[in-house]
Amino acid sequence: MKRKLHPALIAFAVLVFIFLTGPLVIIIGSSLSSSEFLEFPPQGLSLRWYENAFDISAFRRTMGTSFFLAVAGTALSMLVGVPAAYAMARYRVQLPGWLGNVFVLPVLIPEIVLGFSIMKTITTGYEVPVLPSLLIGHALLVLPYCVRVTGASLNSFDFSIEEAAVSLGCPRWKAFFIVILPNIRAGLIAAFILAFITSLNDVSISLFLTGPGVSTLPIQLLAHMEQFFDPTIASVSVVLMFITVGVMAVVERTLGLTFLTK
Amino acid sequence: MTVSLTLENITAHYGKTMVLEDLNLHVGEGELVSLLGSSGCGKTTTLRLVAGFLEPTAGHIRLGDRDLTRLPSHARDIGLVFQTYALFPHLSVKDNVAFGLKQRGIATAERNKRAMDMVERVGLSGFADRYPANLSGGQRQRVALARALVIDPPLLMFDEPLSNLDAKLRVEMRVEIRRLQQANGTTALYVTHDQEEAFSISDRVAIMNKGRIMQLDTPEVLYSRPANAFVADFVGFENVIEAVATGEDGDMILAEAGGALLKLPKSHFELPGKEFLLAARADGLTVTAAPGEGLPATLGLRTYLGRAYQYVCETQAGTLTANGPLGAPLETGANAVLIPQPEQCCVLPREAL
Numbered sequence: 212m213k214r215k216l217h218p219a220l221i222a223f224a225v226l227v228f229i230f231l232t233g234p235l236v237i238i239i240g241s242s243l244s245s246s247e248f249l250e251f252p253p254q255g256l257s258l259r260w261y262e263n264a265f266d267i268s269a270f271r272r273t274m275g276t277s278f279f280l281a282v283a284g285t286a287l288s289m290l291v292g293v294p295a296a297y298a299m300a301r302y303r304v305q306l307p308g309w310l311g312n313v314f315v316l317p318v319l320i321p322e323i324v325l326g327f328s329i330m331k332t333i334t335t336g337y338e339v340p341v342l343p344s345l346l347i348g349h350a351l352l353v354l355p356y357c358v359r360v361t362g363a364s365l366n367s368f369d370f371s372i373e374e375a376a377v378s379l380g381c382p383r384w385k386a387f388f389i390v391i392l393p394n395i396r397a398g399l400i401a402a403f404i405l406a407f408i409t410s411l412n413d414v415s416i417s418l419f420l421t422g423p424g425v426s427t428l429p430i431q432l433l434a435h436m437e438q439f440f441d442p443t444i445a446s447v448s449v450v451l452m453f454i455t456v457g458v459m460a461v462v463e464r465t466l467g468l469t470f471l472t473k
Numbered sequence: 474m475t476v477s478l479t480l481e482n483i484t485a486h487y488g489k490t491m492v493l494e495d496l497n498l499h500v501g502e503g504e505l506v507s508l509l510g511s512s513g514c515g516k517t518t519t520l521r522l523v524a525g526f527l528e529p530t531a532g533h534i535r536l537g538d539r540d541l542t543r544l545p546s547h548a549r550d551i552g553l554v555f556q557t558y559a560l561f562p563h564l565s566v567k568d569n570v571a572f573g574l575k576q577r578g579i580a581t582a583e584r585n586k587r588a589m590d591m592v593e594r595v596g597l598s599g600f601a602d603r604y605p606a607n608l609s610g611g612q613r614q615r616v617a618l619a620r621a622l623v624i625d626p627p628l629l630m631f632d633e634p635l636s637n638l639d640a641k642l643r644v645e646m647r648v649e650i651r652r653l654q655q656a657n658g659t660t661a662l663y664v665t666h667d668q669e670e671a672f673s674i675s676d677r678v679a680i681m682n683k684g685r686i687m688q689l690d691t692p693e694v695l696y697s698r699p700a701n702a703f704v705a706d707f708v709g710f711e712n713v714i715e716a717v718a719t720g721e722d723g724d725m726i727l728a729e730a731g732g733a734l735l736k737l738p739k740s741h742f743e744l745p746g747k748e749f750l751l752a753a754r755a756d757g758l759t760v761t762a763a764p765g766e767g768l769p770a771t772l773g774l775r776t777y778l779g780r781a782y783q784y785v786c787e788t789q790a791g792t793l794t795a796n797g798p799l800g801a802p803l804e805t806g807a808n809a810v811l812i813p814q815p816e817q818c819c820v821l822p823r824e825a826l
């Protein structure tokens with residue numbers, strides 16, 4: 212027997228679908244426009260704005276910076292976040308309960324405040340150069356994802372396999388790498404992707420930390436938009452989108468992304 | 474290489490709570506000793522101490538001539554079978570078994586050979602490339618066993634290894650464990666809260682209560698001659714009666730219990746003191762119609778056991794459980810006497826539990 216769906220439910224589902232995909236359709240559409248203005252539906256089809264985007268060296272440069280920050284910032288954050296998540300899951304009884312919340316602070320504090328504080332202390336206070344302070348800022352920004360998502364897969368973790376490894380002659384530190392990490396791989400990948408995307412798209416932190424000569428792609432887009440309101444920004448967005456999707460696809464192919472559907 | 478395990482005056486705490494108190498235990502070479510006791514009495518804690526996952530607050534642990542007390546866990550060389558098996562989910566059966574060999578730096582070829590031999594010995598030849606998630610409970614149990622056995626440890630420890638299996642498999646597997654342990658001559662410490670399992674598999678059994686060993690003996694001795702009221706109750710002596718010796722009559726001991734005079738043959742009983750406890754299984758107290766020589770009782774509920782009738786009996790010594798012959802069932806409310814059968818009774822010191 213076929214289940215009957217209420218018409219209102221169908222209508223609601225369609226609305227949600229339009230709401231989610233609409234912006235993508237508009238951006239992709241307007242990036243293909245041949246007119247001088249950002250508009251939808253596009254007037255005529257052309258790839259000239261893609262060409263234009265790649266012609267502007269600032270976009271090429273900041274895209275490199277953005278990717279570097281997303282990869283290095285996330286890696287740095289994982290280096291701190293994964294051991295922290297492990298310790299909090301393993302020694303839950305001994306450690307105070309509020310400790311986990313400390314690692315979520317960066318998402319609780321308004322990003323503007325966070326960005327400003329980092330600028331005040333790191334860039335102005337310690338006179339750290341622009342790129343390193345951007346790196347620190349991005350690592351902090353994504354730390355909650357690294358700790359929380361990794362922590363979620365460690366919370367239900369049966370640590371007796373760690374003891375099994377130790378009883379079989381494997382030192383504790385080694386057991387962390389060969390027994391714990393392989394078994395929370397799904398959580399690690401999820402954490403990495405979430406953190407990577409968050410870093411790549413960040414505006415508010417980068418706004419405070421970018422300086423002379425060093426900028427990120429979203430900031431550069433913002434700057435470009437202030438002067439030109441042409442479809443270049445749409446085409447850059449589309450490129451950014453496809454690269455993100457590409458990264459996720461590669462990760463899925465190599466490591467398996469079934470955790471998102473499970 | 475067979476060695477013995479010795480725990481000397483071990484005391485252990487979790488935080489401020491004392492979990493084990495002045496525990497002494499010796500497991501001889503090639504011997505299998507079980508720790509038996511109710512939930513929370515400290516069985517797992519004892520294993521964790523020996524494995525090195527927990528440090529004792531006092532005392533020493535020796536394995537052969539090695540002092541383990543301060544040795545890190547991974548250097549102790551002990552095979553451990555966990556209650557939840559704790560197999561590595563990301564490794565195949567073969568790699569699970571080979572794990573310990575790999576840690577010992579054994580070359581790939583030999584490692585694989587030894588792992589496969591062991592996989593075969595536990596009857597899993599066709600499953601070497603499967604992952605733990607795709608195995609049944611019994612098969613996982615075998616992998617856990619193989620993984621602990623393959624490193625050929627001088628000491629094997631089991632923490633309720635069969636509690637997740639169904640009744641039939643439990644019996645099969647415990648025979649298997651015993652067979653492998655004896656074949657290798659490995660010294661073993663086995664934890665269970667199933668009395669039948671402990672008695673059937675062990676050379677000796679330690680009955681534990683609240684972090685202390687109440688009695689450590691062979692199953693036969695525990696079953697027929699418990700050393701104290703706790704053990705008596707544990708091995709199924711339903712009745713524990715307070716008694717006082719009053720004198721002797723030839724080869725009989727005279728004792729007063731529950732307002733009656735009892736005669737106990739000297740050949741069977743060695744009194745621990747003037748005041749003592751008489752422990753009896755239901756089968757060890759025979760219900761006969763009054764009047765007669767024995768403990769006077771008023772009969773309560775009667776149940777049919779197949780081989781006998783069982784009665785709840787009200788006596789001056791408290792409520793007792795006793796059996797009567799099938800031929801003549803007695804009615805509720807009837808007066809009767811309970812006659813102790815020396816072979817099914819024992820005497821215990823009277824002391825605080």
Ligand SMILES: Nc1ncnc2c1ncn2[C@@H]1O[C@H](COP(=O)(O)OP(=O)(O)OP(=O)(O)O)[C@@H](O)[C@H]1O
Pocket residue numbers: 487488492510511512513514515516517518519666
């Ligand atoms: N990590 C811990 N922290 C604090 N107390 C604990 C801890 N583990 C065990 N205990 C306490 O120590 C006592 C002994 O526990 P243990 O695990 O040794 O019992 P057990 O005999 O193995 O019981 P079971 O048959 O239920 O497995 C219990 O009272 C328990 O509550």
Ligand SMILES: [Mg+2]
Pocket residue numbers: 516517518632
């Ligand atoms: Mg236990």
